[in-house]
Amino acid sequence: MDAPTAVVLMGVAGSGKSHVGRLLAEALGARFVEGDAYHSDENRARMQAAIPLTDADRAPWLSALAAALQQARVTRERVVLSCSALRRAYRDVLRAGNRAAQFVWLHADAETLRARLLSRADHYMPAALLDSQLATLEVPTADEQVWQIDARMDAAGIVDAVQQRLGHGSTQ
Ligand SMILES: Nc1ncnc2c1ncn2[C@@H]1O[C@H](COP(=O)(O)OP(=O)(O)OP(=O)(O)O)[C@@H](O)[C@H]1O
Ligand SMILES: [Mg+2]
Secondary structure (H helix, E strand, C coil): CCCCCEEEEECCCCCCHHHHHHHHHHHHCCEEEEHHHHCCHHHHHHHHCCCCCCHHHHHHHHHHHHHHHHHHHHHCCCEEEECCCCCHHHHHHHHHHCCCCEEEEEECCHHHHHHHHHHCCCCCCCHHHHHHHHHHCCCCCHHHCCEEEECCCCHHHHHHHHHHHHCCCCCC
């Protein structure tokens, strides 16, 4: 099987999408696309104020990310995208941009996530939003073929696990 050229790291705040995404992109020789960078100033202000985003708030953001995935598909560029992709409908929007994108769900318990968010400085996503993110999350169903990875591993371990599944493992 050809390795997918796009990997989407999904999960709630604190799961490590940005941190691991950067390292994974480096390991794969891919471009890292920070999903948060595509948020409007309005959305960023809402999150900063711990106001959960609605579907309407997220729609233009998801469309922009789908367009970025589509562009990468057309140019055959390898990309790693960080995007919470909490709901099935959001993932469907992204898949419309690139049906072959491989989603990887970084999964951890609420206490681990909360501790990480509380220790993270200078980030607009407050720990107060974690509960609403966990409530919004629609666990991927089997037909979505999302890979679930234990986000409590250290970042290098997660990168290695994803690489192994992609068939690019350093030990293969
Ligand atoms: N596997 C890991 N082990 C230990 N610490 C981690 C791990 N992954 C991320 N972290 C740390 O946890 C914090 C949250 O990680 P990060 O910012 O990557 O999460 P995120 O999923 O991108 O969150 P957001 O949705 O708010 O952007 C950071 O301080 C990061 O350094
Ligand atoms: Mg992030």
